[in-house]
Amino acid sequence: MYSSELIKGTLKTIVLKLLAENKRMYGYEITQKVKDLTGNKIQITEGALYPTLHSLEADGILITETEYIGKRVRKYYSLSKEGHNKSKEKVNEFTDFMNTMKFLLEIKPA
Amino acid sequence: MYSSELIKGTLKTIVLKLLAENKRMYGYEITQKVKDLTGNKIQITEGALYPTLHSLEADGILITETEYIGKRVRKYYSLSKEGHNKSKEKVNEFTDFMNTMKFLLEIKPA
């Protein structure tokens, strides 16, 4: 587990990228996927995820479909057309940011 | 300029790394150095920097010396022995985090 500050600011990027790769996912599935893929290093809490999903939906980035699995509600999230662009934007921005940080953290004394 | 969320959580790491490379620096110098090294992509605001410096000092990570340049006060910050360890820790953690993110953002559909 990383110190919590680091994760900040990357949640949206992670969510958008996962949805770009997986067509549609539900909230709980996202938390588990991230946990699995990172070997428990990154754990998205539900208290952080759901507000983020809702705000992305409100912004027209995400579309939802509700389905019933037995009696249990399941809410699938997928990218809108806008969402696909946003996803690429965010991943590109983060990639750029990583390169900048890499440079910054490897500088040797002048 | 990156969307402000991305920078969050990296300020301490940046400051500690710069001080590890430069022995001692003053606040304004740090803002300018980061601006220069990143081609204006990362701009540390003073409202963010000074509280961070003060809290690192309170934690014994940083040591300060005040000097007068003419009549103007200049406050130099440098790493304590603890600070050197903390600096390495933070940089290592961020490096690890970047690798995790890189993996996460490049995954292809299963």
Next chain:
DNA sequence: TTTAATACATAAGATTCAGATGTATTCAGT
């Protein structure tokens, strides 16, 4: 001489996340 740059700093507000709590269903073990 007055504007921009240097240099410190604080304070109010916004954002964003973690942790706690809540509801309800379903599955596995006993």
Next chain:
DNA sequence: ACTGAATACATCTGAATCTTATGTATTAAA
């Protein structure tokens, strides 16, 4: 048949961190 863990949604309080605005004062440049 029962109990606890896992699944699945969600909200809310509080903590942490940053941005914007503001303030003081000195010095260099136009």
